[in-house]
Every structure is written in structure tokens, then in C-alpha cells.
Amino acid sequence: xxxxxAIKSMNNNFEIITSPISVQDLVSKVEHxxxxxxxxxxxxxxxxxxxxxxxxxxxxxxxxxxxxxxQRIGDGVSAQWPDARLAITHRLxxxxxxxxxxxxxxxxxxxxxxxxxxxxxIEELKRTVPIWKKEIFEDGxxxxxxxxxxxxxxxxxxxxxxxxxxxxxxxxxxxxQMRFPPIGEPxxxxxxxxxxxxxxxxxxxxxxxxxxxxxxxxxxRIIDRDVxxxxxxxxxTLFHERDAALSLPKAVAAKTNxxxxxxxxxxxxxxxxxxxQNAEALLSDVHLILDGNDNFATRYLINEVSLKHxxxxxxxxxxxxVGETCTFLPGQGPCFACLHPTSPQIGLLPNCExxxxxxxxxxxxxxxxxxxxxxxxxxxxxxVRKSLLHVEMxxxxxxxxxxxxxxSCRVCKEKHFPYLQGExxxxxxxxxxRDTIQVRPKETKHLDLVLLAxxxxxxxxxxLSPYFLRFDTGAYHLSVFPxxxxxxxxTSEHSIARGLYAQYLGG
Numbered sequence: 196x197x198x199x200x201a202i203k204s205m206n207n208n209f210e211i212i213t214s215p216i217s218v219q220d221l222v223s224k225v226e227h228x229x230x231x232x233x234x235x236x237x238x239x240x241x242x243x244x245x246x247x248x249x250x251x252x253x254x255x256x257x258x259x260x261x262x263x264x265x266q267r268i269g270d271g272v273s274a275q276w277p278d279a280r281l282a283i284t285h286r287l288x289x290x291x292x293x294x295x296x297x298x299x300x301x302x303x304x305x306x307x308x309x310x311x312x313x314x315x316x317i318e319e320l321k322r323t324v325p326i327w328k329k330e331i332f333e334d335g336x337x338x339x340x341x342x343x344x345x346x347x348x349x350x351x352x353x354x355x356x357x358x359x360x361x362x363x364x365x366x367x368x369x370x371x372q373m374r375f376p377p378i379g380e381p382x383x384x385x386x387x388x389x390x391x392x393x394x395x396x397x398x399x400x401x402x403x404x405x406x407x408x409x410x411x412x413x414x415x416r417i418i419d420r421d422v423x424x425x426x427x428x429x430x431x432t433l434f435h436e437r438d439a440a441l442s443l444p445k446a447v448a449a450k451t452n453x454x455x456x457x458x459x460x461x462x463x464x465x466x467x468x469x470x471x472q473n474a475e476a477l478l479s480d481v482h483l484i485l486d487g488n489d490n491f492a493t494r495y496l497i498n499e500v501s502l503k504h505x506x507x508x509x510x511x512x513x514x515x516x517v518g519e520t521c522t523f524l525p526g527q528g529p530c531f532a533c534l535h536p537t538s539p540q541i542g543l544l545p546n547c548e549x550x551x552x553x554x555x556x557x558x559x560x561x562x563x564x565x566x567x568x569x570x571x572x573x574x575x576x577x578x579v580r581k582s583l584l585h586v587e588m589x590x591x592x593x594x595x596x597x598x599x600x601x602x603s604c605r606v607c608k609e610k611h612f613p614y615l616q617g618e619x620x621x622x623x624x625x626x627x628x629r630d631t632i633q634v635r636p637k638e639t640k641h642l643d644l645v646l647l648a649x650x651x652x653x654x655x656x657x658x659l660s661p662y663f664l665r666f667d668t669g670a671y672h673l674s675v676f677p678x679x680x681x682x683x684x685x686t687s688e689h690s691i692a693r694g695l696y697a698q699y700l701g702g
Contacts, residue, residue, distance in 0.1 A: 208282040209265035211258050216284050216295045224282040230302035234309040236317060238297045240290050254287045254296060256326035261285070264324045267645060271319065271659050272301075272312045274648035279303040279312045285326060296328075315659060322661045368459075369411050382573035383411060389572045390414040390481040394469055394497060396449045397421065398552070399511045400487025401433030402561035403568070404449060408457045410569065415453070415460065418477060419445040420468035420633060421626055422663070422674060422682065430554040442674070444662050466662060468635055468680055469493055471617040474500050483571055484508035485564060489547065489627035491538045492620045498523065498531035499612040507571050509564045515550040516589040518560035521598070522567045522579055525607075533601035534583070538619075547627040556588045623689045632683045632692035640679030647675065651699065671695055 208224050218235060225233060240252045265283050272281045285297045299316050303309040365383065366373075373383050389412050393400045396419040404417055423431075423438040423445055438448040444466035453462050465477060469488075478484055478500045486494060486509060494510060501508045505525045512519050523530055563584060570578050582595040605611045613619040622635045644664045648657045655668040664675040672684040673695060681700065683692040 208280075209262060209269060210284045211256065211261055211265075212284060212286055213288045214286075216286055216298050218295070218298055218300075221282050221284055221298050221300045225280040225300045225302035227280065227302065229278070229304055230280075231304045232306040232309040233300065233302045234306075234313045236299040236313055237295045240292050240294050240296060242292050251289055251291055252294075252296065253289045253329040254285075254326055255329070256285070256287055256324070258287075261324050261326055265320075267323075268316050268319045271645045271648065272316060274645060274652050275315070275657050275659055276303060276308045276312045277652065279308055281312065281316060283316065283320065285320075285324070287326070311658075318661050363459075365411065365459075368457075372410060377575055377578070378569070378573055382575075385573050386411050386569075387413045389483070390416070391483045391485060391568065391572070392416040392418065392478050392481045393485045393487055394418050394478075394493060395486065395488030396433070396445050397427060397487060397489070398430045398554075398557040399513060399561050399564070400485070401431050401445075401449060402557055403485050403487060403511075403565050404453055405433055405456065406561070406565040407568065408453045408460060408462070410565075411457070411460065412572065413460055414463070414481075416463045416465060416477065416481065417446050417449050417453075418465040418467065418469055419449070420466070420680065420682075421445050421629075421631075423448050424629060426629065430552055430557050432554075432557075442660070442665065447662060466676070467678060468633065469496060470635065471496065471615055471620060472639060474615060475504070478506065479504045481506065483568055485568060486510045486512075487561075490624055491535065492614065492624070494531055495538070496614040496620065499606060499615040501525055502530060502607055502610070503612060503615065509567055511560050511564045513552055513556050513560055514545050514547055516553055516556050516587055518556045518586045518588075519583060520560050520563050520567075521583040522571075522581075524576070524579070528581060529598045529600040530604065530607035532606035533604045534598055536601065536604070553588065556586065559586055559588065623692060625687055625689075626682070630685060630687055632686060632689060634681045634683060634692050634696040636679040642675065642677050642679055644675065644677060654699075666699065668695070668699075673699065675700070 218237060222233060222235060268283070269281050272279055280302045282300045286295065290296055297320070299313060301309045301313045301316065303312060365387070369383050372378055373380050391407060391412050391414065393404050393415065396404055396417045400417070400419065404415060407415060422442045423434050425439045427434060428436065428439060433449055433452055446464040446466040450462045450464035467473060469477065474496050478497065484497055484501060484506055486497060488494070497508055500506065501523060502525050507522065507524050510521045510523065510531060521534070567579055570576065582597050584593070584595055586593050600607070602608060622637060624633050626633060644659060648659055648664055651657050651666050655666055658665040666673045666675065670685050674682040674684065679700070681696055683695055686692055
């Protein structure tokens with residue numbers, strides 16, 4: 196429905212209009228005597244997009260919801276930067292080259308706050324406001340999906356519509372792989388039809404996702420609970436300094452970076468903790484599960500989903516210079532619980548925090564896991580290794596161990612699934628190689644992060660990203676996710692993490 200006049204919010208700082216935008220009027224809404232900085236962002240219609248000449252643009256939107264989202268963005272700015280003022284005007288309808296389609300004005304006593312508030316507003320506008328862009332080229336019309344406002348610093352992703360690389364054929368991309376006789380064209384077709392879930396997309400998971408995306412696996416679901424930290428970059432080769440600087444969820448950053456490697460496959464990013472409530476929904480509709488995580492409880496959970504739904508999975512673990520991997524095929528040989536009937540006592544085994552980890556062992560174990568994955572996906576299961584592989588990089592040692600099935604295993608023999616049924620598993624866990632504890636509520640919550648930011652802002656520094664809330668209190672930093680999960684940075688003590696969770700989120 197075409198609007199006849201501007202639609203405004205209650206305080207008139209947020210508008211959806213069809214007439215040209217006046218930046219002077221917008222700036223006047225945020226000017227005041229205490230403003231030490233006024234920042235204006237204006238998005239304009241460009242003439243060339245990825246080598247194609249743009250004749251015009253047309254924006255359409257669902258106005259009532261768009262206005263509501265603009266107001267929510269304003270509330271988010273007020274919660275994080277109480278002294279900042281924000282005004283946003285977005286234009287709908289047809290626009291020519293050089294016209295302003297959206298303008299954002301921010302004032303603040305200090306420049307850094309103005310920059311931060313402006314970036315937050317731009318990213319939230321792109322992420323949540325229901326406005327869509329139609330690019331009218333000289334040779335046709337294309338809707339732009341998923342980047343309907345502007346490319347920005349958060350993700351710096353490209354819209355793939357109309358990009359010259361879309362003409363590349365699978366024969367060009369996978370030519371060398373298809374010349375490998377065990378794969379060939381039939382195997383490549385099977386890979387394109389395959390669905391794979393990777394649990395944990397840090398060191399091992401990131402390396403595996405990289406290989407599988409390049410190999411042309413048609414669907415990748417990447418599941419990770421953590422955010423990118425600078426300490427990850429030494430061995431987690433899928434991430435960049437930008438990802439760490441923005442504290443992006445690993446699943447989100449991984450998807451963005453993988454799409455720049457292979458835009459022809461489907462990638463689903465799940466920034467969640469795998470647990471008894473969501474494990475079957477996330478893992479039961481794939482052909483293969485790959486383990487890239489760092490704790491035994493999650494591996495027991497994967498093992499039980501694997502057995503219940505008869506889905507193969509490939510275990511991988513690394514610490515120091517040592518790595519292990521084993522493939523588990525339901526109904527064929529032992530399961531993970533046969534190998535480890537009980538979870539090792541905390542502190543008994545070395546971990547990344549105590550023993551560190553070097554990058555080369557990551558690539559070695561991930562490569563073995565992916566090699567076995569390709570065998571399974573192209574249906575060459577006779578070549579799948581039936582043993583546990585143990586590798587020591589520094590001492591150049593490697594050995595295989597045959598694993599007999601445990602005839603009394605309560606999981607694969609008795610079909611008892613304690614982790615899947617929620618009988619076992621921790622709600623508090625230490626993230627490997629990080630001074631960080633994850634606290635997960637017993638039941639999934641649905642938090643309004645903007646409202647929570649308002650409540651916490653008097654108690655410490657608060658920053659909202661499109662994915663979580665960051666709250667700093669003294670020596671501790673809390674990353675709060677919409678499902679109620681919290682990463683407590685700055686401690687390895689479970690009791691401290693639980694106490695902070697209870698104090699600020701109510702238990």
C-alpha cells in the first residue's frame with residue numbers, strides 16, 4: 196500500500212516517508228547544547244553494483260512493524276548510551292541515482308559514543324527492520340535478499356545477487372576432486388545432496404567446515420555456543436581479527452566466512468549450546484554428524500542421537516600436540532559409550548587450559564575426520580577406518596587401536612539414553628582454553644535484550660550486538676544470549692559464574 200504522508204513514531208524521531216529525505220531536518224532532531232559530536236549516516240543510491248549499471252532502486256516495507264523496530268532501535272541506543280540522541284528516517288518508493296534512501300543522525304557528548312551508537316543503529320536496521328530493496332538494472336529487476344540496506348562493518352558480506360561469479364559451474368569448481376576415482380561425478384552429486392551437522396566450529400570444527408564447504412557438501416549446519424576471542428586465532432583458522440574484535444558468535448562468523456568460500460551451498464548457523472532440549476531437532480535430519488566440540492557431555496549426547504536415529508558420527512579431540520579421532524557407525528561395532536563408559540573426572544585429563552594446543556595437530560585430526568566423512572557421504576563405507584587413531588605431533592608417533600564393542604553397554608545395547616533424556620549433563624561448563632564459564636538455564640528462556648540492557652545499564656557498562664548483550668561488572672564480563680545462556684568471562688570457578696548468573700538474571 197502506497198503511503199500518502201510520513202508515518203512517524205510517538206516522539207517524531209523515527210519516520211518512514213515517501214518524499215526526499217532532508218538531512219538538515221534530521222540533524223535538528225538530535226542537536227542540543229550538550230552535544231560534543233553529531234554523526235550523520237546517509238545511504239545513497241549508487242550507479243554500479245558488482246559490474247552492473249543500476250537504473251533506479253525501489254524500497255518496499257511493512258510500515259507499522261518497520262516503525263516499531265525503529266523505535267526499538269532507539270530504545271537500545273538509550274539503554275547503552277543514555278546521553279545519546281538518535282533519529283532515523285527511511286524512504287520507501289522509487290529512487291534515482293544519488294538519492295538518499297536512509298539517514299541516521301546521532302548526537303552524544305563524546306565522539307566514541309556517537310560512533311558506537313551509529314554502528315549499532317545501522318546494524319540493527321539492517322537486521323530487523325522489514326524493508327526490502329529492489330534493484331532495477333538496465334537488463335532486468337532483482338530483489339536483494341538479506342542485505343536490503345547497506346554493507347557494514349559488522350559482517351562486510353556481499354550480496355550475491357547478480358555477482359559475476361554466479362556463472363561458475365560445478366564442473367569448474369570441483370574439477371580436481373571429480374578426477375579422484377573414488378569420488379568422480381557420481382560422488383560429487385552425492386556430496387551436493389548431503390546434509391552435515393558440525394557441533395563446535397572452533398579449531399577442529401572450523402577446519403572441517405572449511406574442507407566440506409570447498410568440497411561442495413550441499414548443506415552445512417554449524418552449531419556453536421561460543422563467541423570469537425583473540426586467543427582463538429592461533430589455531431582456529433576460519434576466523435579473522437575482525438571477528439574477534441566484534442566478539443561475533445562463532446557460528447555466525449563461520450557462516451559469513453564460509454559463504455565467501457562457496458556461495459553455492461546452504462549454510463545454517465546455530466549460535467546455541469547443544470543440549471537435551473534441542474539435540475534431536477538439530478541433529479536428526481542430517482546424514483552425518485561431525486564432532487568439533489571440547490567436552491564429553493556433548494559427545495555423549497551426540498552418541499545417543501546417533502544411535503537413536505542411526506546417523507554416523509565422527510569423534511575428534513585435541514590437546515597439546517595430541518589428537519584422536521574415531522568413526523562410529525550405528526549398528527556396526529562399538530559406540531562412544533563403549534569407549535568411555537563414564538565421563539572422566541574433571542581435572543583428571545589434560546585440557547587446552549592446562550596443556551595448551553598447537554595448530555598443526557588441529558589440521559591433522561580435522562583432515563582425518565573429513566577424509567572419513569567423504570567416504571561416508573559418497574557411500575564408500577568399506578574404506579571407512581574401523582579403529583581409534585591416536586596421533587602425537589611433537590614426537591611423530593601414530594597408532595591405531597581396535598575397539599571391541601561392550602556387550603553390556605547401557606547405551607548401544609540397552610538403548611538407554613541418559614544425556615538425551617536429561618538425566619545427566621551439566622548446566623555449567625568451562626570453555627576449553629578460555630577463562631570462561633558457560634551457565635545454561637534448566638529451561639530455555641526468551642529474553643528481551645533491550646529491556647535487560649535498560650535494567651543493567653545503571654549497574655555497569657552494557658553493549659548490545661545483533662546477537663547478544665555484553666555486560667561488564669568489575670573484573671567479570673557477561674555475554675547474555677536471547678535463550679538465557681550466559682558466558683561468564685574472567686573466571687574458571689563454577690560457583691562464581693553461578694553467583695553472577697543468579698545476581699543479574701535471577702537464577
